[in-house]
Amino acid sequence: MEQDIIEQKEFNELIERYKTSGISQQIDHTKLYLYSIITHSTAIEGSTVTEVENQLLFDQGIGANGKSIMEQMMNLDLKEAYQWGIRLFEQHPDITPELLKQLSAKVMARTGTEYNTMLGTFSSSKGELRLLNVSAGFEGPSYLSWQKVPARLEAFCKELNRRRNETDRGNAYAVYSLSFEAHYELVSIHPWADGNGRSSRLLMNLLQMENGFPPMKVRKDEKAEYIQALIDTREKEDMQVFNNLMLKLHYKHLQDELQRYEDMTADETNERK
Numbered sequence: 261m262e263q264d265i266i267e268q269k270e271f272n273e274l275i276e277r278y279k280t281s282g283i284s285q286q287i288d289h290t291k292l293y294l295y296s297i298i299t300h301s302t303a304i305e306g307s308t309v310t311e312v313e314n315q316l317l318f319d320q321g322i323g324a325n326g327k328s329i330m331e332q333m334m335n336l337d338l339k340e341a342y343q344w345g346i347r348l349f350e351q352h353p354d355i356t357p358e359l360l361k362q363l364s365a366k367v368m369a370r371t372g373t374e375y376n377t378m379l380g381t382f383s384s385s386k387g388e389l390r391l392l393n394v395s396a397g398f399e400g401p402s403y404l405s406w407q408k409v410p411a412r413l414e415a416f417c418k419e420l421n422r423r424r425n426e427t428d429r430g431n432a433y434a435v436y437s438l439s440f441e442a443h444y445e446l447v448s449i450h451p452w453a454d455g456n457g458r459s460s461r462l463l464m465n466l467l468q469m470e471n472g473f474p475p476m477k478v479r480k481d482e483k484a485e486y487i488q489a490l491i492d493t494r495e496k497e498d499m500q501v502f503n504n505l506m507l508k509l510h511y512k513h514l515q516d517e518l519q520r521y522e523d524m525t526a527d528e529t530n531e532r533k
Contacts, residue, residue: 266507268433275432278474278514283521296477298338301461303480307331314339333370338458341366345462349470354421355463357413360451361387363462368455375453382453389413390453401494403450412449420445429471433507436476439467440506441499448494476510485509 284290292311295318299311309317313324314335323332344366353359365372365387372385375392382388389409395402404412420442427434443464450456465475478486485505493502 264508265504266511268431271433271436271507271511272431274511274514274518275473278518279472281518281521282525283518284474286521293474293477294342295339297465297475298335298342300477300480301458302331302334302338304478304483304486305334305457307334309335330371337367337369337371338462340369341458341462342465345466346469349466352470355417355424357410357417360413360417360446360459360463361389363387364452364455364459367458367462368452371454373454384452384454387452389451392453394450394453403448409449409451413451416445416449424467432473435471435473436468436507436510437503439464439476440503442467443506444490444493444499444502447490474514476506477513478506478509479513482509 292315295314296311299307299309299314302309309324309327309331313327316322317324317332317335318339323329341363345363348359365385368384368387370385372383374381374383374385375390377391379391382391384390390406393402393405420438423438427438429435443460446463447456447460452459461478468475486509489502489505493499
């Protein structure tokens with residue numbers, strides 16, 4: 261997979277330019293940006309609900325014609341999970357297995373499933389850790405065995421908190437790199453029977469937003485490249501593969517949005533002359 265490497269200096273300069281541009285002061289920008297993130301995150305998992313349909317669903321309670329109740333509930337769950345997580349992360353809490361279970365429970369509140377196994381019953385709608393083994397699709401590699409998940413999740417949280425405390429919160433490149441690594445590690449542990457991708461992208465975004473940076477959006481048309489980067493990172497045991505792709509995609513998204521905003525403001529200025 262060919263990747264352009266985004267250097268720290270140019271990445272940080274773009275983030276600063278974005279933050280000072282005034283783009284986030286536009287009416288409803290923050291809300292609609294979040295709705296877009298939610299729409300693309302659920303689309304990666306199979307939802308066909310559009311951004312316009314989600315805006316009607318979220319703001320007016322109007323369901324989309326021809327779309328299943330399940331995929332609309334998937335979007336409502338993720339919206340409420342983001343809102344809950346954003347409020348929580350304003351306090352910069354320690355990340356614990358219990359907190360991650362709460363996040364997952366929000367993500368799967370209406371669409372989770374109760375599983376009955378020989379080892380007992382667990383529910384993904386409650387954020388409960390899986391009691392069965394799972395693999396990445398048909399004939400795909402197996403994730404960590406369920407018996408090892410609790411200890412691995414505990415170790416993940418401990419290391420993530422240590423890294424958060426040591427990371428310069430004003431260095432965008434460092435914060436995003438840590439958030440991408442947290443995403444990769446959590447989805448690799450695969451603690452839950454369902455909702456791992458959405459929960460991992462949510463954690464990634466919360467780590468970005470708690471430091472005042474615009475959250476990364478993985479677009480549905482980038483799904484193949486994104487999934488391949490996760491696979492290549494695991495096979496090569498090289499975190500830079502995933503990190504480089506995510507930095508490149510986020511850089512392009514913000515650059516494109518800035519260009520549209522600057523073109524719009526230039527047109528408005530010319531019209532007033």
